[in-house]
Amino acid sequence: MSEAIILASKSAARRAVLTGAGVPFEVSVAGVDEDAVKAAMLTQGASPRDVADALAELKAIRVSRSKPGFVIGSDQTLEFEGRLYDKVETLEAAAERLKAMRGKPHKLHSAVVVAKDGAPIWREIVSATLTMRDFSDAFLADYLAAEGDQALGSVGCYRLEGPGAQLFSKIEGDYFAILGLPLMGLLDLFRRHGALKA
Numbered sequence: 001m002s003e004a005i006i007l008a009s010k011s012a013a014r015r016a017v018l019t020g021a022g023v024p025f026e027v028s029v030a031g032v033d034e035d036a037v038k039a040a041m042l043t044q045g046a047s048p049r050d051v052a053d054a055l056a057e058l059k060a061i062r063v064s065r066s067k068p069g070f071v072i073g074s075d076q077t078l079e080f081e082g083r084l085y086d087k088v089e090t091l092e093a094a095a096e097r098l099k100a101m102r103g104k105p106h107k108l109h110s111a112v113v114v115a116k117d118g119a120p121i122w123r124e125i126v127s128a129t130l131t132m133r134d135f136s137d138a139f140l141a142d143y144l145a146a147e148g149d150q151a152l153g154s155v156g157c158y159r160l161e162g163p164g165a166q167l168f169s170k171i172e173g174d175y176f177a178i179l180g181l182p183l184m185g186l187l188d189l190f191r192r193h194g195a196l197k198a
Contacts, residue, residue: 002195004069008059012153013161014074014181021183023196028067030059034075038084048079049109053125056111064115070195073113076180078155080106087155091144094157098144098167103134105170106156110177112186122189126182128173130156135167143167 005025007014018025034055041051052075060073078085080101088094108130113123135143143163144151151157151164158164160171160178176183190196 003193004067005190005195006063006067006069006071008063008071008073011074011180013159013179017176017179017181017183021187023187023190025072028063028071030062030073032058032062035086038086042084048077048084048107049111049125049127051075051084052077052109052111053113053123056113057115057120057123060113060115060120061118065118069116070190070193071115072181072186073115074111074181076108076110076155078106078108080104085155088152088157091148091151094151095140095144097157098132098140099137101132101156102140103132105129105131108156108173108178110174110180110182112182114186114189122185124182124185126174126177128171128178130168130173130178131170132167133169139166 005023007018007025007027008030010029037055037058038051041054055075056073060071064071088097107127109125109127111125113120115121146163150159158167174182187196191198
């Protein structure tokens with residue numbers, strides 16, 4: 001019997017990526033204070049890319065200490081004009097965020113770390129650059145009315161797999177990384193270790 005694959009995340013998007021790819025997995029939430037880790041790392045001058053990597057590793061290790069099998073920790077950060085941004089809490093704040101990013105590029109850094117027996121055994125960080133089009137205020141109002149609170153579920157206030165695709169003029173990078181879980185290397189790792197059929 002192959003070893004269990006465990007996702008250390010409550011993210012619906014990450015669960016959907018694994019389910020869609022036909023990967024059998026269970027969920028065990030890590031319970032990491034992400035805000036505290038981010039704040040400490042940014043104070044020390046860490047880059048948004050490094051923050052994503054550290055949080056992914058922390059989640060994977062925390063769950064892996066108590067669960068046998070391959071534990072997937074993943075995190076994504078948004079970097080805009082050199083700064084790391086966090087999720088907004090209101091649709092008004094989402095409108096301000098999207099207006100600020102309108103017509104400009106931003107980066108998404110998606111990190112994935114697999115841990116086993118409490119230690120990381122594999123990692124990958126994939127960055128994508130997304131450029132928003134110069135959409136109208138009327139489009140933005142309709143978009144946020146249609147998305148509602150779903151717009152608050154991601155740091156960029158969009159779901160690329162939904163109406164958020166209409167916000168963009170150009171997307172450079174891995175689709176699964178944009179959704180928050182770089183997948184190709186992960187699948188290869190599981191095949192090599194016998195957790196998925198080769």
